[in-house]
Amino acid sequence: MSNRLSREGPPLASLLHRLADTPVDFLAEPCIRGAGQVHVDAVVGDLLTSLGVAATARDLERFAGRGTGDRNMLAVTLLLCWVLADSWFASAAPAQADLQRLLSDGASELAAATAARRFVDDPDRREELVRVTLAAIGCRPAGESEAQAEDRLTSLSAAERARVVEAARAAELRARQIREALRKRVAEESADKWTRE
Amino acid sequence: MLRFLREHPHAPIYRNESGNRLTAADLERVRAFEREVLAADVGWRAGEEPSWIQAVIEKCYGDVPFYRRLGAPPHRLADVPAISRADLGRDIAQFVPDSAPVDRLINFRTSGTTGHPLLLASHPVVAASYLAFHKRALRRLGIELRHGRGQVGVVLLGHQRECFTYVSVTPTMGESGLAKVNLHERDWRDSNDRGKYLAALDPEVIAGDPISFAELLSIRPSVRPRALLCTSMALSVALRGALEEYFKCPVLDLYSLNEAGPVAVFDERAGGHVLLQHRMFVELLDGDGARVVPGERGEITLTGGFNFCLPLLRYRTGDYASLRLDAGEPVLIDLAGRPPVRFRTMRGEWINNIEVTHAFRHFPLAQFVLHQNVDGALRLRLPESFRDDADVHEALLALFGANQLVEIERVRDFGGKVVQYTSDVPGAQP
Numbered sequence: 001m002s003n004r005l006s007r008e009g010p011p012l013a014s015l016l017h018r019l020a021d022t023p024v025d026f027l028a029e030p031c032i033r034g035a036g037q038v039h040v041d042a043v044v045g046d047l048l049t050s051l052g053v054a055a056t057a058r059d060l061e062r063f064a065g066r067g068t069g070d071r072n073m074l075a076v077t078l079l080l081c082w083v084l085a086d087s088w089f090a091s092a093a094p095a096q097a098d099l100q101r102l103l104s105d106g107a108s109e110l111a112a113a114t115a116a117r118r119f120v121d122d123p124d125r126r127e128e129l130v131r132v133t134l135a136a137i138g139c140r141p142a143g144e145s146e147a148q149a150e151d152r153l154t155s156l157s158a159a160e161r162a163r164v165v166e167a168a169r170a171a172e173l174r175a176r177q178i179r180e181a182l183r184k185r186v187a188e189e190s191a192d193k194w195t196r197e
Numbered sequence: 198m199l200r201f202l203r204e205h206p207h208a209p210i211y212r213n214e215s216g217n218r219l220t221a222a223d224l225e226r227v228r229a230f231e232r233e234v235l236a237a238d239v240g241w242r243a244g245e246e247p248s249w250i251q252a253v254i255e256k257c258y259g260d261v262p263f264y265r266r267l268g269a270p271p272h273r274l275a276d277v278p279a280i281s282r283a284d285l286g287r288d289i290a291q292f293v294p295d296s297a298p299v300d301r302l303i304n305f306r307t308s309g310t311t312g313h314p315l316l317l318a319s320h321p322v323v324a325a326s327y328l329a330f331h332k333r334a335l336r337r338l339g340i341e342l343r344h345g346r347g348q349v350g351v352v353l354l355g356h357q358r359e360c361f362t363y364v365s366v367t368p369t370m371g372e373s374g375l376a377k378v379n380l381h382e383r384d385w386r387d388s389n390d391r392g393k394y395l396a397a398l399d400p401e402v403i404a405g406d407p408i409s410f411a412e413l414l415s416i417r418p419s420v421r422p423r424a425l426l427c428t429s430m431a432l433s434v435a436l437r438g439a440l441e442e443y444f445k446c447p448v449l450d451l452y453s454l455n456e457a458g459p460v461a462v463f464d465e466r467a468g469g470h471v472l473l474q475h476r477m478f479v480e481l482l483d484g485d486g487a488r489v490v491p492g493e494r495g496e497i498t499l500t501g502g503f504n505f506c507l508p509l510l511r512y513r514t515g516d517y518a519s520l521r522l523d524a525g526e527p528v529l530i531d532l533a534g535r536p537p538v539r540f541r542t543m544r545g546e547w548i549n550n551i552e553v554t555h556a557f558r559h560f561p562l563a564q565f566v567l568h569q570n571v572d573g574a575l576r577l578r579l580p581e582s583f584r585d586d587a588d589v590h591e592a593l594l595a596l597f598g599a600n601q602l603v604e605i606e607r608v609r610d611f612g613g614k615v616v617q618y619t620s621d622v623p624g625a626q627p
Contacts, residue, residue, distance in 0.1 A: 027269075028272075029271050029272065029273065029276040033486075034485070034487070035275055035276050035486075036276055037276075068267060068278040071267055071268055072266075072267060072268030072269075075268055075269065111268070115265070115268040115269050116268050116269055117268070117269035171262055174290070174295070174299070175262070175288065175290035175291065176290075177299045178289070178290040178293050178299055178302065178318065179288075179289070179290050181299050181300070181302045182289065182302055182304045182316045182318060183304075183316070187302055187303045187304045188303075188304055188306065188361075192215050192216060192217045192218070192321070192324050192325070192365050192375070193324040193325070193327040193328075194327050194328050194331055194350075194351050194353070194367075194375070194402070194404060194426070195327060195331065195353065195404045195426050195428045195451060195453055195459065196353055196355070196377070196404070196428065197305075197307070197428055197453050197454055197455045
């Protein structure tokens, strides 16, 4: 077992409550190519400043949204910003590299499998996001041993990965069934409508 | 009825079979939907979106694979990414909701007039529900359909070398007859049978496109339909006038898409195409995907619809218009539909542009443009990445004749939607 969770952080429950009570501004639509309501790059910039980290314009570029494919990742980044804005993190003085890795790579990994809103609404996903946040800066929830914290995070992530793999398999199977159904002669020959375009 | 349609001594060669495939429960659903369509108000207030939009967004983001991958449903329609025909073409399965029953799917194959043919997901109830919108359109002109058992309700016309033809019945109209007929001479034992057959059927409605209607006029059949329904391509004022004069009935110019069904009908009093679907919202977008200023022209972009196997969220149609709200009723002004084009072959005969679409159906061409010069030579523009020039060339020669001149030009980028078929040959646009 690694010692990456060597520091004790705040009680898990306090961050879970914070995430469950995420204000609407942090749930709003990320700005992408002129559409949306929240400039995630600005939110990240403000957060880093409040944590005593100097971010360059280039550091923030990736949070400006290159296309709709970034939408969920940016929405997760907003949630991470909300959690990291808890006063405990300012006192913990997290390292700049850890924060930037969490807000970009960490957000991408979380967003790849799960819609951002589930990290607020679903208890297991809420716990996963909070534990991932703490682990990213080398912390574990207060009152837990390193081994307990590692095990719980692994178990949450593994369960989610299994769910995602199963969902992807089912989705591909259904997509194949749809494509096959549409190609069948009988499908073509039953489009019985009064006008043809 | 089916035997009458198929075995009439002047009947054409029917090449296919079709059926409505409606269950008793489906029929109830179709009837209820028709009542809803005929009673509904269509429209919204200026600057507002209909109240049902958010429910459609949430349903799609929960139930449709393409949208589910984008995360949580946005709270504003403007935050939903617009999609186009190219998105549907990449993999239609990603746009079919999980709730759609795979075992009852049927397909709508696009005409390919403005792009490569597409297979779209649909359902027998959706196909049967077209009639509700036709009735709504007819009602604007004071026409209530009155045919029933033992009569022919509609004849759908095509005029193509290859055409999907069949006979069927319409259960919601007392099992009245429906015939999809190809007016091309190769589908008839004797070309004079065309007029005789149509006269024998005496349908209450005839549906077609400008090319098949132009052919119908040349046949001059002794029929008295109560209305003509024109879809697929822009109807010229001249042809419309000639049809109305000959058949002594109104010609309804429908704006209809396989992706969305009948969207609007032209109403001279309204000065444009009035919308027909009460669960369809229309935005007009500019090239950057932003809504245009009220009154300006933009790309018609659809949200909603009645095809529960293919719900639309901000679907860019590739067609353009401006939008006016007349007391809350939306009217599409100066709708630029798909211009009909026919090509002259080396044999001296006219062929419909859809023939070319069919001939190219099996080539992996996302886009192409075919133009016929006034001297009859063809200029074909193909994407730079396409390699099967020889096969395409051969397909054109098979269609146009062995001596046909074909010049092939490479294009790196077509720059969005193109007018796929054009011609300088006089008479190319009926």
